[in-house]
Amino acid sequence: MSTMARSRGLLARATLVLALAVGAIAAAPTAPAQAAGCWLTSCNDRDPQAMGCSTSSTYSPHEFTYMNSRFELRYSPNCNAMWSRVTNPSYTPPTSCNDTWISLQVLRNNRLIHQLIVQTPCGPGVGWTPMFGSFTAGANYDYVRTCVHRVWYTSAPTACTAAW
Numbered sequence: 001m002s003t004m005a006r007s008r009g010l011l012a013r014a015t016l017v018l019a020l021a022v023g024a025i026a027a028a029p030t031a032p033a034q035a036a037g038c039w040l041t042s043c044n045d046r047d048p049q050a051m052g053c054s055t056s057s058t059y060s061p062h063e064f065t066y067m068n069s070r071f072e073l074r075y076s077p078n079c080n081a082m083w084s085r086v087t088n089p090s091y092t093p094p095t096s097c098n099d100t101w102i103s104l105q106v107l108r109n110n111r112l113i114h115q116l117i118v119q120t121p122c123g124p125g126v127g128w129t130p131m132f133g134s135f136t137a138g139a140n141y142d143y144v145r146t147c148v149h150r151v152w153y154t155s156a157p158t159a160c161t162a163a164w
Contacts, residue, residue: 036078041133043081045116048131053079060085062161066148069120071102073146073161074128081131082164084146088121101149104129107163108142117149 037051048054053076060072070087084104106114116129132144143163150158 036076038079038081038131039133040080043079043131043133045130045132048074048076048079048081048083048128051079051131053081053131054128061164062146064159064161066159067100069100069148071146071148071159071161073104073144073164075164076131079131081133082144083116083129083131085126085128086120086148087126088124090124099151102127102129103147103149103157104132105145105147105157105160106132106142107145113142120148 036053038046038053043051043053048058054074055076055078057078058074058076060074063070063072065071068089072085072087073082074085075082082104084102086102100120101117102120103115103117105112114132116132118127118129121127145160145163147157147160149155
């Protein structure tokens, strides 16, 4: 074999090794995915932040503003669970800090079958309910919504998102 042929063979092998190395680097994952700590019904009554469900993939299918606060129905596809969140930029309730509540309501045939409730933040802040493991919306006529309650959490809701 001539020196020229040997050089071409070495160059071809070196090019192949370099291409494979570059391909392996490009295909390597940049960071492992954040694993959620629960899925579906194992998320029931759990904190969305503590369980890793309130990541950037979370979205709000429905929301509304009431007395300067933003109320959201939140959904996490990583956990297949929902919760309600309120963002209170500056408003403090006029009588006391105990008179505004947020709930996540689960409805079946337009009747309340499950509810998770927490007080809204007194002053600036963010608050949320525990989660409810999702289901196929509309299956068994089940829907969820976020509501705000004034005066006491046992009172009828003052305002709610559309059911989802």
